[in-house]
Amino acid sequence: MRIAFEEMKADRLLAARTEHGNVAPVLLARGDVPGELRTDVPYQMANILLRVVPYLGSDRVAVVARKCDEKAIAEMSKRGLLDPGKVSLIGLACDARQVSECRCSDPCPSKVHIGECVKAAPADKEVEDLLAKTVPERLEFWTAQFRKCNKCFGCTSNCPVCFCDECLLEEKTFTPEKGIPPGFAFHLIRSIHLADKCVECGECERACPADIPLLALRKMVNRDVKELFGFVAGDGETTSPLLTTLDGEPMEDDHDVC
């Protein structure tokens, strides 16, 4: 793990390590005692990176990043939220178990430093099954699922690309202040708002205490975006189709990046 400092000449390293028997993120400086660094547990580093970057000043940081972290970081830099020149990625390849858990279609980071790439999972069975349902059956399925939501906002807080300054879902117009579940609109607004950014990391589904199959929902929405606009989130270049005109030019007045 010292590659971060020697090879990449970074000033800081963001990684996960064992802390009091749990796995927690740490930000290490050159010369710190690394402790027991962990790469075997999926940890959404992109999210944490975005939160520590404002405190780093001119320091360059190396971060342990899986493919989905890498994509989330690309989405952030594209929107000017962080400077890609100050971030070096230590590519972590997910193992077969993790890939199958996420039904991940794109598990291999562009440069692998740790682990070995495994094959992408075949088509997501859960998504296929849901899309094979008729429209009324889908509604039945999703209302039953959304009813379980306890409005903990875990899905939002853990999402690496949920980075607007003012959250729509925190407005009482869209989410009732009192009472759970928050209703159908909560989940749909979240789906649409992240439609051009979601990198399918599965963090929302892992965070959800109610076991709502959020990753399946995200994958279906991403598929819709792909069908409509041919756009897939996660590369640093292509501007989101929702931020361009019909001719693909960037909108002149675009101040809301999210």
Place this chain on the structure above:
Amino acid sequence: MTGFRPTILAFCCNWCSYAGADLAGVNRLQMPTNVNVVRVMCSASVKPEYVIKALSQGIDGVLVLGCHIGDCHYMTGNHRTAKRIPLTAKVLETVGIDSRRVKLDWVSAAEGDKFQQVITDFVEVVTGLGPNPLREVRF
């Protein structure tokens, strides 16, 4: 489904479609009366969350009307609408709401008759679809 009269929300932009709706009124064109027109400054102010909120509260159909492409008062406002609204409709269908409940069309200030046509057709389609299933869903 006899006697079902859907509740329809029509967002009309101030500069074209609302004027078009006005013209339809001035010309005394016959129109269904179960359409509630909401005047917005530009069709781009109709964010997906408003459409979703309307539907999740039991509105049977949402119509979004704006200036023709190229005529938007805010230049590219309706380009945004042209992308957002179809996406919203598609995602709604993915989770089980018929996408025909959301419709986007362009009506200029001079098109009173087109306004009448669009409204009449939409009401007919939504009447055919029956009540919004979310009306019955209690969360």
